[in-house]
Amino acid sequence: MSGSLAGKVAAVTGGGRGIGRAIAGALTTAGATVAVIDRDAGSARQAAQELGGLAVTADLTDRDQVDDAMRQVVSAYGAPDVFVNNAGLLRAGSLLDARVEDWEDQFAVNTRAAYLSVRAAGRAMIERDRGGAIVVVTSNCADTPRMDLGAYCASKAATDMMAKCLALELAAHRIRVNTLCPGSCDTELQREQWATLGIGPERQIEGDAAKFRTGIPMGRLTRPEDVADLAVVLASDLARFVTGQSWHVDGGQTLS
Numbered sequence: 001m002s003g004s005l006a007g008k009v010a011a012v013t014g015g016g017r018g019i020g021r022a023i024a025g026a027l028t029t030a031g032a033t034v035a036v037i038d039r040d041a042g043s044a045r046q047a048a049q050e051l052g053g054l055a056v057t058a059d060l061t062d063r064d065q066v067d068d069a070m071r072q073v074v075s076a077y078g079a080p081d082v083f084v085n086n087a088g089l090l091r092a093g094s095l096l097d098a099r100v101e102d103w104e105d106q107f108a109v110n111t112r113a114a115y116l117s118v119r120a121a122g123r124a125m126i127e128r129d130r131g132g133a134i135v136v137v138t139s140n141c142a143d144t145p146r147m148d149l150g151a152y153c154a155s156k157a158a159t160d161m162m163a164k165c166l167a168l169e170l171a172a173h174r175i176r177v178n179t180l181c182p183g184s185c186d187t188e189l190q191r192e193q194w195a196t197l198g199i200g201p202e203r204q205i206e207g208d209a210a211k212f213r214t215g216i217p218m219g220r221l222t223r224p225e226d227v228a229d230l231a232v233v234l235a236s237d238l239a240r241f242v243t244g245q246s247w248h249v250d251g252g253q254t255l256s
Contacts, residue, residue: 004236006031009077011070013060013117014087016043019137019182022224023084023231024051030232032082035073037117039087060087060113070120079128082235083121085114086137095150103151110155115162118177122170131174133235136163137227140181140254142246160246167244176243178234183222183250218251 010027014020016038024034024047034053038044041057048055054076058069073080089109091102118134125132141153142160160179167177227249233239234247248254 002029002031004030004232004238005082008032008081008235009035009073009079010082010084010235011035011037011056011073011080011121012084012086013037013113015084016040016047019224019227020084020086021047022228023086023137024053026225026228026232027082027084027235028053030236032235033077035077035080037069037073037087060117061108063116066113066116066120070124074124079124079132080121081125081130081132082135083118083125083132084135084137084231084235085117085121087113087117088137088139090149090152092148093151094148098151106151106155107158110152111158111162114159118163118166122166122175125175126170126173129173132176133239134163134166134170134175134177135231135234136160136177136179137231138163138179138181138246140183140248140250142179142181144254164244164246171243176234176239178239178243179246180227180231180234181246181248181250181254182227183216183248183253216251216253217255220251222250 005027010032012020012024015024015036024036028034028051034051035056036044036047036053037056037058039059044055044057056069056072058065060066089106091106093102121134138160139156141149142156146153163177163179170177230247230249
């Protein structure tokens with residue numbers, strides 16, 4: 001895929017670590033100039049320095065900060081050809097016992113921030129009038145219920161449908177919108193969930209009948225680079241006639 005995005009401008013939210021960092025790196029390897037947008041200034045700065053791109057700090061739940069972040073990208077590089085919404089939040093807990101604030105916070109980051117971000121990117125792409133690709137990272141939880149992840153599942157499901165509706169709205173502008181739905185992925189966010197639940201990766205991989213988990217047929221966790229490589233494909237002309245689709249990257253964890 002080297003060179004498939006040569007001359008393109010890309011922006012990645014939550015690009016300072018985990019899946020977002022892997023996506024930013026893969027887009028750079030494919031030839032794009034990448035803006036790393038992250039709430040954590042240090043992570044954004046480090047990733048941008050390593051990739052030779054732009055670091056932008058923003059709280060993506062704040063509309064004004066989102067719009068300002070996009071203005072910074074446009075000012076530095078022009079409107080993005082590729083925009084990847086990756087920033088997310090996961091807090092494990094049952095729907096009956098979890099704090100209401102955990103529900104609200106996950107919808108704020110996983111759904112509201114995603115909406116504000118793709119809205120800003122879509123507007124910039126329309127103004128530039130050269131088409132483009134938007135990739136929204138959701139989760140395989142968007143269409144598969146999970147014990148202890150009710151709020152997370154619901155927020156990702158809402159975002160997945162939002163992205164499909166956006167695909168309809170932007171098709172006439174030659175802007176494609178697809179979602180990436182990772183499974184249990186070996187990231188800091190996942191390890192924080194395991195710590196909260198007092199478990200390890202084995203239960204995800206092997207399955208757990210008591211929690212209605214089917215395991216991962218391919219025998220390992222998703223890796224950030226698994227998601228990143230498909231993000232490059234969806235951002236490139238190889239997927240030029242693909243829009244409004246949800247792509248599961250989970251080793252068969254959710255077969256359909």
